[in-house]
Amino acid sequence: MNTIPPRPVDAVIASLREFLGERVSTTQAVREQHSRGEDQTPPTLPDAVAFVETTEEVSRALALCHQHGVPLVAFGAGTSLEGHVNPVRRGISLDLSRMTNILEVNAEDMDCLIEPGVTRQQLNDHLRDQGMFFPVDPGSHCTIGGMCATRASGTNAVRYGTIRENVLGLEVVLADGRVIHTGGRARKAANGYDLTRLLIGSEGTLGVITRVRLRLHGIPEAMSSAVCQFPDLAAAVNTVIVTMQSGIPVARIELLDADQVAACVKYSKLENLQPSPTLFLEFHGTPAAVKEQAEAVEAIAADHGGEGFAWATDAESRNKLWKARHDAYWAAINLIPGYRGITTDVCVPISHLAEAIVGSKQEALASGLTTCIVGHVGDGNFHQVILFDPNDAAGLEKAWELDRKIVARGLALGGTCSGEHGIGLGKREFLEVEHGAEALAVMRGIKQQFDPKGILNPGKMFRN
Ligand SMILES: Cc1cc2nc3c(=O)[nH]c(=O)nc-3n(C[C@H](O)[C@H](O)[C@H](O)COP(=O)(O)OP(=O)(O)OC[C@H]3O[C@@H](n4cnc5c(N)ncnc54)[C@H](O)[C@@H]3O)c2cc1C
Numbered sequence: 001m002n003t004i005p006p007r008p009v010d011a012v013i014a015s016l017r018e019f020l021g022e023r024v025s026t027t028q029a030v031r032e033q034h035s036r037g038e039d040q041t042p043p044t045l046p047d048a049v050a051f052v053e054t055t056e057e058v059s060r061a062l063a064l065c066h067q068h069g070v071p072l073v074a075f076g077a078g079t080s081l082e083g084h085v086n087p088v089r090r091g092i093s094l095d096l097s098r099m100t101n102i103l104e105v106n107a108e109d110m111d112c113l114i115e116p117g118v119t120r121q122q123l124n125d126h127l128r129d130q131g132m133f134f135p136v137d138p139g140s141h142c143t144i145g146g147m148c149a150t151r152a153s154g155t156n157a158v159r160y161g162t163i164r165e166n167v168l169g170l171e172v173v174l175a176d177g178r179v180i181h182t183g184g185r186a187r188k189a190a191n192g193y194d195l196t197r198l199l200i201g202s203e204g205t206l207g208v209i210t211r212v213r214l215r216l217h218g219i220p221e222a223m224s225s226a227v228c229q230f231p232d233l234a235a236a237v238n239t240v241i242v243t244m245q246s247g248i249p250v251a252r253i254e255l256l257d258a259d260q261v262a263a264c265v266k267y268s269k270l271e272n273l274q275p276s277p278t279l280f281l282e283f284h285g286t287p288a289a290v291k292e293q294a295e296a297v298e299a300i301a302a303d304h305g306g307e308g309f310a311w312a313t314d315a316e317s318r319n320k321l322w323k324a325r326h327d328a329y330w331a332a333i334n335l336i337p338g339y340r341g342i343t344t345d346v347c348v349p350i351s352h353l354a355e356a357i358v359g360s361k362q363e364a365l366a367s368g369l370t371t372c373i374v375g376h377v378g379d380g381n382f383h384q385v386i387l388f389d390p391n392d393a394a395g396l397e398k399a400w401e402l403d404r405k406i407v408a409r410g411l412a413l414g415g416t417c418s419g420e421h422g423i424g425l426g427k428r429e430f431l432e433v434e435h436g437a438e439a440l441a442v443m444r445g446i447k448q449q450f451d452p453k454g455i456l457n458p459g460k461m462f463r464n
Pocket residue numbers: 037038073074075076077078079080081084085096116137138139140141142143144145146147148149150151152153154155203204205207208209210329330420421457
């Protein structure tokens with residue numbers, strides 16, 4: 001009688017069960033939850049999902065996958081937008097969302113040590129009473145491990161930097177199970193290759209992050225938010241450019257085009273806003289500094305035809321505004337019932353921002369597709385959500401064509417295909433265009449050094 005030889009992945013699943021027990025799942029529902037992120041890729045079911053709780057468990061899981069040559073995809077909250085967590089070669093989805101301990105908070109040095117499954121919302125709830133906060137704020141409920149892996153940012157990056165500037169060090173499990181520590185608690189270090197920066201943005205292809213040491217910031221004495229509406233997109237973007245070039249230290253400066261404002265008014269029940277291009281702003285500092293910054297931006301906005309510059313210092317109005325901004329993606333995809341969205345992530349030098357945004361919107365109008373623009377424009381970064389009917393294959397192809405045109409325009413203006421979402425599956429075709437063949441070969445060499453058997457999130461970042 002012929003017997004089918006056991007698959008390597010079955011041996012891994014059996015060994016994982018020895019130390020994780022019921023925390024290894026092969027049920028259809030759990031595998032489906034780990035079959036893709038918030039992206040448009042066709043889902044792939046992993047062979048199993050392993051829920052880990054300690055560095056030691058991560059290390060043992062990786063050593064097993066390495067030994068048997070089985071793919072492993074780290075999974076945080078699955079909110080990534082470029083197919084990052086889709087286990088295209090199947091294998092094990094390693095879910096780190098239960099690693100939620102906040103291990104240290106050092107108020108004197110303003111740093112903390114956390115596990116990768118902690119979300120920024122959990123961390124900020126924990127820190128609030130101590131007068132500190134962690135500023136990097138993607139508009140999703142994602143994990144800080146996932147943010148490190150995608151080099152994420154958010155609305156505060158213009159003032160406080162992206163995750164890259166706010167991580168001091170990492171604990172990382174390598175492909176074969178070895179554990180390394182990078183960086184440290186010192187604010188400066190000129191001490192060899194910067195492995196922390198290399199691992200940030202590596203999208204789970206070089207190692208699994210099990211601890212993160214973060215910089216923290218003091219909660220500002222005063223904060224005020226403001227809203228200003230403009231007659232056209234160019235006027236709003238030019239206000240941003242002049243504000244940034246004037247060196248005004250805005251804490252947040254976010255652009256919403258007319259379609260996005262209409263979507264947010266409907267979804268988040270915002271009042272007193274017309275469907276026209278709008279800036280949401282926030283200022284941090286002493287009461288006098290906040291007033292001075294707001295008045296300076298108000299004057300720049302007025303020069304560009306901005307109207308109804310409205311301030312709010314009370315927490316309730318500010319929170320409502322920023323909740324609406326964080327929900328902008330959901331507002332956009334709810335604009336047309338049944339539609340879904342492809343999200344671009346172009347980032348250009350600030351002097352080319354008007355050309356990039358106005359040109360991309362014109363391109364969208366010419367295509368006949370509905371798009372909503374929302375952007376961290378102080379950094380030159382904007383997202384154009386392209387709406388499409390999932391039941392219309394030709395419409396979807398048209399949406400991808402528009403996506404490629406928007407990226408090509410951004411690259412031609414000296415920008416990048418991704419300011420913060422990362423490469424995953426969706427942006428692999430642009431990597432060589434941006435960096436050139438030689439730089440890409442160096443990146444492949446690094447991958448080979450960290451992960452010689454190619455088990456870590458295979459198929460991502462590079463087309464193999
Ligand atoms: C509505 C919405 C708004 C968003 N807004 C923003 C935004 O403003 N700014 C922004 O930057 N992004 C934004 N995103 C994208 C997304 O939230 C970020 O990319 C986020 O950092 C992903 O974190 P996650 O925990 O969901 O990671 P996942 O999606 O689970 O994983 C993302 C990648 O990181 C890897 N990974 C996860 N955890 C680890 C780990 N511990 N060690 C090693 N690798 C790991 C995975 O393998 C994968 O490659 C948004 C997404 C949505 C849906």
